[in-house]
Amino acid sequence: MSNKVAVLGAGSWGSILANLLVGNGHDVLLWSRDPEQVEALNEWHINPQYMKDFKYNKQLRATNDMDEAVKDAKYILIVIPTKGLREVSHNLAKILKKRNMKPLIIHATKGLEQETYKRPSQMIAEEIPAENREDIVVLSGPSHAEDVALQDMTAVTAACENMAHAQKAQKLFSNSYFRVYTNDDVIGAEFGAALKNIIAIGAGALQGLGYKDNARAALITRGLAEIRRLGVAFGANPFTFIGLSGVGDLVVTCTSKNSRNWRAGFQLGQGRQLEDVISHMGMVIEGVYTTKAAYELAQKRQVKMPITNALYNVLYKGENIEAAITDLMSREVTSELE
Ligand SMILES: NC(=O)C1=CN([C@@H]2O[C@H](COP(=O)(O)OP(=O)(O)OC[C@H]3O[C@@H](n4cnc5c(N)ncnc54)[C@H](OP(=O)(O)O)[C@@H]3O)[C@@H](O)[C@H]2O)C=CC1
């Protein structure tokens, strides 16, 4: 069955997910704030800024007008970086109220809000009143836009407390190369998604410094341990972290050059300055901001996150990466299961 879907955010991930939904037979309108992107997508089926070499499905239509995008949409997919999510949700709320709409909102944002440490679904819920949304579903998991664009085999999670709503998102996105599982643990899915980006920066940095496979495996495994600790402290199901939005996403971002976070870490490991890395990436590096939010949150909750602490010191206190690694390795030895 064809559904009207509004996709808000035409960056790397939003535009590729919109393209996937068109391929699934849905009536999709992609919203971007950038008129040049809209023109290029509608006229030439390319996105001049993101996924530049990709040719989009000719059926994909884009608009600058959020009201037009959202009109009559049964589903609204938000794919905006954490920094802009509240603003976009706020603007969306006004349209939903004016139009008296109650769509299912799905988001694919991976991060935590600066200062408030809110998860994306909490930010959306605060901006969009319950009477204007059926529910909020989290779409998360190991899914680089570059691979999905090639229709490479991908499996992700649709998380929502209400399983019927998670199943709606599952049906909307699933196809022969994109397999969607459901999970009722929104907290775990969102913590896994946000925190893996921190560890991916660390994995890139290790490679940039010349460390080998053992080091990467140690980082992924101990990174997962601290992601789980923080998530569980906030009520997540520990098993979620051995699923797609946990270990799955951690593996893909810690081992792939497609990961923006890994690439940022790699460049830092090779001696580049953070500001330089950010200004040349041309896409969001969520882990840089999530490192600060997670560090502060862990301090507040007294949760041990040594790798996050080390990366915070490197990114925000200017500590030398080798010195941070030495500090990590010379901590008092402890039990793996602590
Ligand atoms: N790329 C990927 O493979 C994946 C990304 N994600 C997550 O999806 C989210 C988006 O990532 P991604 O698409 O890669 O990011 P990009 O940097 O590629 O694109 C971001 C998009 O969001 C738009 N945007 C940013 N802030 C605002 C705002 N305040 N108002 C309106 N539009 C805004 C940008 O518009 P403009 O161009 O005008 O700045 C751009 O279209 C992130 O949380 C990321 O972690 C999740 C899974 C996979």
Ligand SMILES: O=C(CO)COP(=O)(O)O
């Ligand atoms: O979340 C992602 C893949 O699952 C994308 O990660 P990056 O933002 O590091 O590219």
